[in-house]
Amino acid sequence: MVNDFDNMIHENLFIFDIDAMTRKKVEPEGEVDGEVTSALVSCSYFDLDKRADNLVMEHQLVSINTTDDLLKIVWESSMCRGYLFLLDTPEPLLDYANTYHHTWDYNGRFVLVDWTLEHMRALTMTKNGKKTEHIVGAVKSSTEGEWMLYMNQLYWGQGVRHINTWRRHRFIHQLDLFPDKLSDLQGAVLRVSTFMFKPCIFYRRAPDGSIVSRYGVDIEVTKAVAYLLNFTAKFEEPPDRKTWGSKLENGSWYGMMGQLERNEVDIGVANLYVSGFRSDILDFTAPYTSEMTCFLARTEPPLPRWQALAFPFHIRMWLAILGGLIASGPMLFFVAWCSGRCGGDEIRGLQSLSFSWYYAFGMHFCEAHASLPRMASTQILVMFLWLYTMILTIAYSTNLRAFLIVRKPPAMMETIKELYESGLEVAAEGTVYRDGIAASSDPYLRGLARVYKGYDFQEDTFPLVLEGKAVFLGNQVTLEFLVSNKFTSRGIPRMRIMKENFASYSIAMALQRHSPLKRKVDKVLGWIRQSGLVRHYFLDSLRQAAAYEEDGHSEDDSGSIGGGQEEEVVVADGVIPLGLDHMQGIFMITIIGWVFCTQVFLFEKVILSDQS
Structure with a gap:
């Protein structure tokens, strides 16, 4: 009572x-x-x-x-x-x-x-x-x-x-009838769903493909929580190689989300974003880190080498040079013709418009002429023309060396507005980003929801990105790791991260809906976050991965995808010898000259035939 x-x-x-x-x-x-x-x-x-x-x-x-x-x-x-x-x-x-x-x-x-x-x-x-x-x-x-x-x-x-x-109206023992059952789980075995997701989770496998060990920032955080709460973490993968998983049309979920929804596992870890649409089926712990979400795009191939002949000057500079070339011939002809009409002893060649143009054209290429002007006015004009063309040719030749050796990158897409205007597909693993994009206040970012497409595996999106048909949306740490380890060969990256990013997401563990573990796990994660261990775990896992590969081991998919681009041949002293790829422009000019000369020859032949 x-x-x-x-x-x-x-x-x-x-x-x-x-x-x-x-x-x-x-x-x-x-x-x-x-x-x-x-x-x-x-x-x-x-x-x-x-x-x-x-x-x-x-x-x-x-x-x-x-x-x-x-x-x-x-x-x-x-x-x-x-x-x-x-x-x-x-x-x-x-x-x-x-x-x-x-x-x-x-x-x-x-x-x-x-x-x-x-x-x-x-x-x-x-x-x-x-x-x-x-x-x-x-x-x-x-x-x-x-x-x-x-x-x-x-x-x-x-x-x-x-x-x-x-x-006899009393308890025979003075015991707490409601003890704390969560601070010490007494070695209970909790099932943890995870999968390999570099650089947050790494696997080491035996020759037969079995998993020898797991490590990475998410794994180490889980182990730290298990140690402090005294439970044993039993790691397992989502069925059918699914990763986080998404909601199906019938309302059920697959992948890690499905395991948590069906209470098949106790915890889920794998660089898991805190998102509202998942909160209906699971509980998120307090976040233990955060990451920026960025767009991964193809590194546009460098411009062809033959275009290097035009790179030293801007288009407006080329137009100014063309204007100077057109004006120099008539100006030289006019000064020489006036000198001759005024009784001067100027050479007859400069008193011809075609010869004056040819004379000025040669000066632009620092070509010396056997015939020199005799009158002082013509000599002064030629002297300044020589000074003008010398500075011009020295500036061009000096800058040309750099463009022949180093390829000029093309203009690249860097902003969300440019991505929206390009019409490229926005590919991502799953649908976790779709709601965030659709709810954005930025009209260009909101417009990307129409071209968003979720995939079961991120590897399915990489061929599309390399072909320039899509960009991949993911967290910055993962994208940087992918670029440096999968899509970089001999220092040349085939993918790049756009400068403008999407948003910042908090990373947390996932628990079953209404899990009693949440209060204690949140407290432990707060200690881990405040101690700075998360950053330590991440850097330590990168060092382990690098040491493991230096020993000649492979961790499934750490190799380069699709091969690299053609590389430069560098001799021992670090100087790059100029090859056919560097100098292809001059051969194109020669061929153009041959074609043009042939056309002029045929034209002259027709004219002479008519005259005879």
């Missing part, structure tokens, strides 16, 4: 005599036959059946006959979280614990009186009972006036455990 319900509510505990509970009210002093009873449970509501009239209660007092009667309870009261059940039949509560998952108070303290041991075990095995930390039951023994108290074990073991005995 509950003693003084008003005091019990305010003091967040109640004192009772199990024998008297079904017979009479206990006096407010909380003593039975001169003996002080034990504080058992905090409480706010009591769910009673026909014996409710024996109890005095100003708070919730609900008569339970069917499962629907349990819906009348205001679960998770702000006053306290205790529930006392005096039921003739346990079926309504068992059915409720298997059906209503969102209203159950998983952090409450449940006291069941006059249940059988089988019913106690059945409650702890329901969907809600498996995730409830505190369930205590009083089972009447064959001895008169004796009650056996059992509690659920949660992660400590299956079923229930006998913890105390009520005899």
